[in-house]
Amino acid sequence: MSGENILVVCAANVCRSPLAELELRRGLGADSLISVSSAGVRANPGDDICELVAAVHDDDEWREQAAEHKAREVTVEIIEQSSIVLAASRDIRGELVRLAPRSRDWMFTIKEAAHLGSGFSSEAPDRVAEYVAHLDRARSRAVPLVPSDDIRSRVRRLFGARTVSDPLSIADQHGSRGHQETIDEVGESIATIVTQLARL
Template sequence: MTGESILVVCAANVCRSPLAELALRRGLGSGSTITVSSAGVRASAGDPICTLVASLHDDDDWTAQAKAHTAREVTAELIEQSTIVLAASREIRGELVRLAPRSRDWMFTIKEAAHLGAGFSSTASDRVVEYVAHLDRARSRAVPLAAPGDIGSRVRRLLGGRTSVDPTSIADRHGSRGHRETVTEVQTSIDTILAQLTGHRRHAS
């Protein structure tokens, strides 16, 4: 897995993307050669990780990484050097495509990757490259994600209506009443992605 890298991007790089970054590192293990990093499309350089994410685990490794995290703004170079880019929302993915259009084939939202990655299995040294190829093939033939419990969403799309929830996105609820819901959505999706990449079903801890 030499040279492979995962970049996670959200808006401010203080909640959704650093949580995904730390969770991916934790799940891949200290011996992994896959590099994981994060950035934000509207980050204020140097901002610390949010306190909720920092407090999710109390082991020394999580605590040290959370304390060391500082927000940074995403660049085209960061995107182009990544094996896969995971965006927190469809809107953010759109901004990344405009920033680095040549890299669009390896950009997915976090939830989209978790959905499209079903059935992936590989022990190859370049498993992230193979994972991207699997996701891209699945994307070309996939049925659009439906919001949980939203039976009428497809009908409303066909009729030109708008749905209230974008099932491919994790909303930015940082600092609001839905903050914990956002954290849970990130954790659940990352657990699924880790299971796909490692071949082992994982449980949040």
């Protein structure tokens, strides 16, 4: 696991991605050789973590790490130095692929990784690389969870402008009524990923 890096990316790097980063660190443990970081595609560098994320856990370690977090903008260099990139949504992943197309094979949404990682087990020292290979193989065999454009257009005709939720994305509901729902979705998906990566 030495030298392996997990990068989590959302829009502003104040809610979904820092929450995923801190939960991954917590789940993998302080002695893990896997480093975890986060960034945003439209981050205002230096912005603080959101208050709801800072309050997810009340222990000193969580509060300290949440207080230290400062938003940063994602760059090609950050992406290319990562072993895996976990995007909050398919839209964010699309932006990252356009920014760093050579890294597309190790980019997944958080929910996609949690879904495709089922059954992963490895004792290899480069566990994240093995995980990426497992996810990539599973992605090539998986039945799409996302409705096709044709199905989406039929749903829109039936239900008007109501959007069809994307099962591979975690919506950005920061500051809205659904904010807690977003936090819960991130927490559940990251807990699944931690279980997959920690399994021997």
